[in-house]
Amino acid sequence: MGRGKTKRIVILGGGYVGLYTALGLQRKLRGAEASVTVIDPQPHMTYQPFLPEAAGGAIEPRHVVVPLRKTLKRCHVVTARVTNIEHAARRVTIEAPDGHHEQVEYDVLVVALGSVARLMPIPGLADQGIAFKTVGEAIFLRNHVMSRLDAANSTNDPDLRRKYLTFTFVGGGFAGIEALAELEDMARFATRYYDNIAPSDLRWVLVEAAGRILPEVRERLGVYTVLQLERRGIEVYLSTLARSFEGGHVVLSDGTEFDSDTIVWTAGVKANPVLATSDLPLDERGRLKAEPTLRVTGVEDVWTAGDNAAVPDLSRTGEDPNALCAPNAQHAVRQANLLAKNVIAVLRGHEPTPYFHKNVGSVASLGLHKGVADVYNIKAKGFVAWAMHRGYHVARVPTFNRKFRVVADWLLSGLLRREVISLGQINNPRAEFDRVSGS
Template identity: 85%
Template sequence: MARGLSQPKRIVILGGGYVGLYAALGLQRKLKGNEASVTVIDPQPHMTYQPFLPEAAAGAIEPRHVVVPLRKTLKRCHVLTARVTKISHADKCVEIEAPDGHTEQVGFDILVVALGSVARLMPIPGLAEQGIAFKTIGEAIFLRNHVMSKLDAAASTVDQELRRKLLTFTFVGGGFAGIEALAELEDMARFATRYYENIEPSDLRWVLVEAAGRILPEVRESLGVYTVLQLEKRGIEVYLSTLAKSFENGHVILSDGTEFDSDTIVWTAGVKANPVLATSDLPLDERGRLKATPTLQVEGLPDVWTAGDNAAVPDLSRIEEDPSALCAPNAQHAVRQANQMAKNIVSVLRDKQPRDYFHKNVGSVASLGLHKGVADVYNVKAKGFIAWGMHRGYHVARVPTFNRKFRVVADWLLSGLLRREVISMGQINNPRAEFDRVSRS
């Protein structure tokens, strides 16, 4: 049956991350009741504020406070917890797979593609079996429990070779995610050793492997050099211009010939656009991202909008120096793109012209553990405690909803007064193990 002309437009948002959440928030604030319905589709019922994942993994923030529940926040939107499996613009519908495995078709009049990115894996032997990614709250919780469980295991064995393997932690990737996760977890583990009679901080081995000749490409090179020096002062081994060749059975082989055993391999070496896009009928660039216009519409498809990691959005702030410049795939752009996109969608619905997205990058901040950080903001660089404070101040201002801001600040205050909790809850990773053991006895 044809839809009546007076019926509200169906806006479907694929993805509930930065872009999806902020676009939906903007739409629910600006749309009138009869203008459009908004449906958000994501495999998780929450948005994850990824800059806080390292602190959640290190125990400085309660993991539940790093996520924003979609249904609670998007009160005027429909939320579907499902995975997008197919996009067909020609048929004006998307196929989704529910948690129980059944599939459904969801029709749309206006589509927002905000599927983000996934970990980019390399054909390295052993990576798929040994690697741990660091993009979701589940992975952050798993990694925290994993690291603490390795300390427990090492404290309970007399096998020195096994002990060295258990206490060796390898991180591959020198971007923000890898550096902050490494720094926070090293800080946490070093603090935890005071509760182990037979483990000293010097027994822990932390290794960073980066293929490029520098780390933290988002900040000026001098701050990247400073960060390496600070990590090395803490005993962290940094391998630059070095490739990982193999991780089979936890035996790490690097391109410079270095070999060692490691029971923890964290992979943060890059991301790629969500692979669902590759099977769609939407125009993509050579890196699998949607080709976007400055108004955040997909090229040639005015009823399809996109932003964030899965979009190649022209960076108008650098257009004079580089006509092909694209916006960096970071949260700073994603949030602002989402806000502009929501305004543009409403403008088009009301027969007005959409505006181009323009934002000049203000800089970046990174935490290197408790009271340590680097910052490069408005061409002003900062180090140490000041940069760490800037990092916390910036991100607590950016995390969505007052509820989450208050809870995060409360977590910081409590962890500062009472110190962080250092305990492994490894049973969370396999909660049925004890039940299964008893059932077999």
């Protein structure tokens, strides 16, 4: 395909960076100035900070995802997986859902492939672990936890009952802490509907390799969070490694051993491995080397941001010349908004603007009416922090449609209380066919 006057902008990834960059380009590009194509394996963007509440039943799972085609009406959305990037030839290779491969050419490339779960070589992890990055995993985990209550309520085997009612989370960042807190809140509420299960029968365990949790907030708030979790009966193991999960038998580095039928792995992420096969420059952690303007270092017409990018943090380079932006949603959204402006500026012959952002702080939910916050040097706990968490994230979730639906979910769950229903059938919809055909 020959190159015409209309520039072809291809965005790899439809997450925070991909969606917000496409929205910015969609709003600001002139008619025939450029075409925009967004490529992602999923037809939606997931607002991950709401996944814990979706898993806990406070938000309808459909409302934490933003449909790309409905939102990006002036962009071409392709549902496919990127398998290779060849910038020397200005093309990417994609794999469609039916398995066939295509090549997509571009003039300007935006790499927003994000991150994937970082699995460690721990025996049993691949077989027993559950990740927590997608809405599908959040739904599965919710149904799994509720189904364990059902199974424990029915069994006469005390050892099996203990295993069913033991829930293990590995990773003390925002994802792990919020998921643990929301699900513990939900399960404790649900026990009132079970004759044979009391809240004290539930065992919740948090394992963190570092000496503290929530590194994004001040250490005092991290300590406060641990105390609040322990007050709820949650066991917290700091400076502790997981050694094995084989057969659901958890072995920790301090010698602790127990059986658990639920193992949630949120211990870190790594840049999308597709980057390793590209001809673009990477740092030692497999992320794209980026300039403060969000251009890929030393490469023409390639831009990047978010989890797969090593972007200099200009707000901290005075104290640390090698400081990089943390891989979090706050940076991803702000970088994406600037990235769209910079791409348009360069298309029109202007200079791009460096990314500079002072961290405003962090907020975390610890279940219904509980949270911690460290925003603009203001520390908050309990209900106030929980309200700040909800307010901040409903302001950040894209599109008015999603904001309205999320607020409506909160109002309904506040008036009618949370739903504690297990929809286990969705995990195996052909179970009845298999049962009948096998009889």
